[in-house]
Amino acid sequence: MAKIALITGATAGIGEACAxxxxxxxxxxILTGRRRERLESLASAINNQYNVEVAIASFDVRNRQAVIDNLNNLPDQWKKVDVLINNAGLSQGLDPIQNGDASDWDTMIDTNIKGLLYASRVVSNWMIENGYGHIINIGSIAGKEVYPNGNVYCATKHAVDALNKGMRLDLLPHGIKVTAVHPGAVETEFSEVRFKGDKDRAKKVYEGFEPLVAQDVAETIWFAASRPAHVNINELTVMPTAQAGATSIFRKNL
Structure with missing residues (x-):
């Protein structure tokens, strides 16, 4: 019987690459995300390319009841989840704390922390009942370092780092693996979302060096997921060669 992976935030970027x-x-x-049409398009592409089954569930991870209802309404055979990839996450704005937008703060906290918790709360209980499972949380170099104007986003990813460690301890008696993957600069929709659709500003983030792409991170996630049963990778930090830290990037010709 084929294994099952549940991926949140599967409509673009790292989540889509993981799919x-x-x-x-x-x-x-099991692919989840807010944009149903993208989920349907991705499911169709995967069905055409690979010999696997795909279920989709369209909801916003910020909505606790929607997470609970959509996941629990899946047929029982889909609840035999082997790998949960908590990928849904975003950044909004890049302002000093005194100028921050409270609605941006709420969006980041509700998505990056609470959304991860809501999905993990449901699926971890399935895994305990099944007697196996692996939760992979997508963090960030922002969860290891704090950079200027990154305040709340960095705080949410530091929370993911702490939650990952807490999950590892809490699920240890149940034999459930827990891993965090912390990427550095990855060229996806991330910066466009942060800058609210400003493509020119987003493009400048990656000028002068070769960033990671979503596939790089997805392959790293697969490496962690594919280790033998007795091996748990607690965390991995993956960076572009040109990036040594959150703000240490070597940019050529700039």
Whole structure:
């Protein structure tokens, strides 16, 4: 019987890349995200390319009841989840704390922390009942370092780092693996979302060096997920060669 991976935030970027990588490796997929049309398009592409089954569930991870209802309404055979990839996350704004937008703060806290908790609360209980499972939390170099004007986003990713460690301890008696993957600069929709659609400003983030792409992170996630049963990778930090820290990037010709 094929294994199952549940991926939150699967409509773009790292989540979408994970869907292709895990389908390539023979996993059936549960794909979740806010944009149903993108989920349907991705499911169709995967069905055409790989010999796997795909279920989709469209909801916003910030909505606790929607997370609970959509996941619990899946057929029982889809609750045999082997890998949960808590990928849904975002950044909003890049302002000093005194100028921060409270609605941006709420969006980041509700998505990056509470959304991860809501999905983990449901799926971890399935895994305990099943007697197996692996939760992979997508953090960030922002969860290891704080950079100017990153205040609340960095705080949410520091929370993910702490929650990852807490999950590892709490789920240890149940044999559930827990891993965090912390990427550095990855060229996805991330900066466009942060800058609220300003493509020119987003493009400047990656000027002068070669950033990671979503596939790089997805392959790292797959590496962690594919270790033998007795091996748990607690955390991995993956960076572009040109990036040594959150704000240490070597940019050529700039």
């Amino acid at each position: 292709h990588v895990f389908a390539r490796e023979g996993y059936n997929l």
